[in-house]
Amino acid sequence: MVSYMTLRATPTRVFAVFDMAHILPSGRCNFRDGQRLMALRATDEFDVIIIGGGFCGIATARRLLMAQPQRRVLVLEREAFFGPAYRHPGPMHQLNTPAVRMTACPDRPQEFVEFVRRLGHDVDDRDFLPRAWYRHYLADCLAAARRAGLQVRLDEAMAIEPGSSPEYWQVRCRSGQVPWARHVVLAVGAERPRTPVAMRDAADHPGYHADPWAPGAWHVAATQRDDPIVLIGTGQTAMDGIIELDRQGHRGPIIAVSRRGLVPAAHAPVAADASLQAAPAPVSDWPLHSAVALMKAVRARMQTTGDWRRVSDELRAQADAIWQALDPRIRARLLRHARPYWDICRHRLAPEVARRVERLRASGRLRIVAARLLACDPAPDDRLALTLRPRAGAEGSSLSAARVVNCTGLVTDPNHPDTALLRQLLATGRATVAPHRLGLKPLAARLHVLGVRSRGDVWEHTAVPELAIDVDRLVRRIVASFRSEAV
Ligand SMILES: Cc1cc2nc3c(=O)[nH]c(=O)nc-3n(C[C@H](O)[C@H](O)[C@H](O)COP(=O)(O)OP(=O)(O)OC[C@H]3O[C@@H](n4cnc5c(N)ncnc54)[C@H](O)[C@@H]3O)c2cc1C
Incomplete structure (x- = not known):
């Protein structure tokens, strides 16, 4: 000091x-x-x-x-x-x-x-x-x-x-x-993340944590170890929360919900002889005249190289030049359709974190749900009742949670x-x-x-x-x- x-x-x-x-x-x-x-x-x-x-x-x-x-x-x-x-x-x-x-x-x-x-x-x-x-x-x-x-x-x-x-x-x-x-x-x-509109009736409920970085959002008291916890979001913030809940001895079910149910991919351990800096092909090698053509070319390159991580790293190294070369309408289309997939490939989890998350999923304690959150209401026993519309099925479904944490990410x-x-x-x-x-x-x-x-x-x-x-x-x-x- x-x-x-x-x-x-x-x-x-x-x-x-x-x-x-x-x-x-x-x-x-x-x-x-x-x-x-x-x-x-x-x-x-x-x-x-x-x-x-x-x-x-x-x-x-x-x-x-x-x-x-x-x-x-x-x-x-x-x-x-x-x-x-x-x-x-x-x-x-x-x-x-x-x-x-x-x-x-x-x-x-x-x-x-x-x-x-x-x-x-x-x-x-x-x-x-x-x-x-x-x-x-x-x-x-x-x-x-x-x-x-x-x-x-x-x-x-x-x-x-x-x-x-x-x-x-x-x-x-x-x-x-x-x-x-x-x-x-x-x-x-x-x-900080905005409270989703579907949470408005429960925004003041003590079980709702609007800020995943606020002290207490992940604290697990001895009496809360078996509580069901719902996370809104399945990105990096949710993964951080899951790891922290597990570290604190939480043993109850954790359900992480997002529209597509996409979870960040894992980094492969970096081999001692691997280069840490991608050496990308020239930007002109990518078809930049259409979002569909670009996405097809990315998929094709992933197949021919057999290494999607490498392709994602190459794209990241060229992201400025590619972005600036794109027509604004193509950028908008990519943001709408490709961004969620780009985010999980590009913002990857450290290998050890990914292993922990995978173990929790395999044990059944962690469920990742692809669904839209429709509503959340206060329920008896200080619980929160969530109504979801699953992505694949037409039927609504419901969840009961002692705690709901907003992990929708920074805005x-x-x-x-x-x-x-x-x-x-x-x-x-x-x-x-x-x-x-x-x-x-x-x-x-x-x-x-x-x-x-x-x-x-x-x-x-x-x-x-x-x-x-x-x-x-x-x-x-x-x-x-x-x-x-x-x-
Ligand atoms: C949870 C998390 C983990 C991450 N992990 C990694 C990682 O492992 N590797 C990596 O490369 N990147 C990582 N990132 C991304 C990146 O490193 C950070 O987002 C980066 O630290 C951003 O720094 P920043 O200074 O731009 O913004 P911030 O870190 O957000 O800092 C901005 C600061 O400005 C202050 N502020 C805002 N408005 C005002 C105002 N009007 N007056 C005064 N102060 C103000 C805020 O309080 C804040 O402290 C991570 C990001 C997050 C959120």
Whole structure:
């Protein structure tokens, strides 16, 4: 934990910055002497303000300060650092990407692996490591940035407005503070899942957990061990939940429901001689004039190579170029028809996680059901009664659960009620909704978007390997703009 005071001189002012923010193990800050801090920081000036303290925010701050240590950089985080992926990982949760691809610095590919080795673990580049170790790594990156002068505040950015001089943005925060900077980076990630419409009559029921990342969503008390639990969704979030319920000693039935009942595929263990980076064929080899032709070509390539994982990795490596070459109508068709299949092939489970899930299915304790959820109502004994329409049959069916957890996944709809900042940017015309509602496109100079919100143009930028490259590119652009201003 760090506590220090710095005196900063700028061309316009001299002011003291008391930086007493401590990052606690929870990822939250402890602002000692908070009131004095607030008074001192009614407004202040930075070179770059980064909104969001998840992977993208932390990696950007650190890369910026590595490139230009003299820069004044502020990270604003509204909740707790590290984002939902790494904030509170369970002990059994594993990264679904081989360790060497999880570096936050693309020009130091071994950084994460070496960090884990320094912790005393004997690991290989190809291992799928615990997500908790990645959290330690991000905490280490954040600590390094703070040693280099990064300031952090636990505050929500509510609006971005023009500053008093044209080259500055000011960021209006929930606390009333208004820091300003030449560049503002939106690294806000996605929002929590929305409660499905079919759950509206049970939304306030104590057995319904709207947020799968909230404390308590997966807690199993001794009296709840045999309870039937229903998960809405069968993707990565549901698999995380299933693993955690099992770890906590839950023995009752678990039923995971989604429209198609598709479960993420498993990674094959990575052979020691295998390349971790797919070497794709040229984009022009794919038929890009129609969604049907493209899907047929993908299936054919899977058959000829006999290795669907390889084809999925090749497509991932070319995803930007393919996406940008596609007509918007074809993109829309692929999103509608191919996306669920792409998601389960591309976002795969670590081999050990997949084995555990498979064991639970084989034992009959876990059922995956392909059905549409029609309704959920409070029932006697604090239970919830769910009505489903199975995909294959016309007859409705029902389930009774002691707990229902919403695992429908993070959402990037900019009109989500939790995104006051994004709605303000849209209302003022400083940003527009990206094509296919895949995030946000900034329309103003020195306003940047990173992470899943930038997917409109690049599609497959959701995981660390792609995000780390995006961070690197953005840092280069910002540094270049500072250099050109200095000339
Ligand atoms: C459960 C899970 C597991 C994953 N596992 C892997 C994996 O194994 N390998 C891999 O490569 N990828 C994985 N990913 C994907 C990827 O690594 C993460 O989604 C990535 O961490 C996204 O980082 P981010 O900074 O863009 O967003 P986030 O991590 O979502 O961080 C955004 C932060 O911004 C804050 N924020 C939002 N709005 C405001 C505001 N107005 N003011 C201030 N703060 C704000 C939020 O509170 C949040 O902390 C996983 C994702 C999830 C959800």
